Amino acid sequence: MKYYVNENCIGCGLCEGVCPEVFQITDEGTARANEDEVDAAVETNAQEAMNGCPVGAIEQMD
Numbered sequence: 001m002k003y004y005v006n007e008n009c010i011g012c013g014l015c016e017g018v019c020p021e022v023f024q025i026t027d028e029g030t031a032r033a034n035e036d037e038v039d040a041a042v043e044t045n046a047q048e049a050m051n052g053c054p055v056g057a058i059e060q061m062d
């Protein structure tokens with residue numbers, strides 16, 4: 001599974017706090033997701049970050 005952070009991101013940092021292996025806050029102040037497949041060991045945390053995003057900015061990509 002891969003993730004994508006869309007233009008709705010407000011840079012709150014929740015995703016990075018929950019799953020820093022997948023999400024990082026950029027110098028521009030918004031989040032980005034790694035382009036690699038998410039390792040099974042952190043998939044639960046990545047899902048939690050997506051579900052907890054206050055503006056729904058994280059999407060799954062197959």
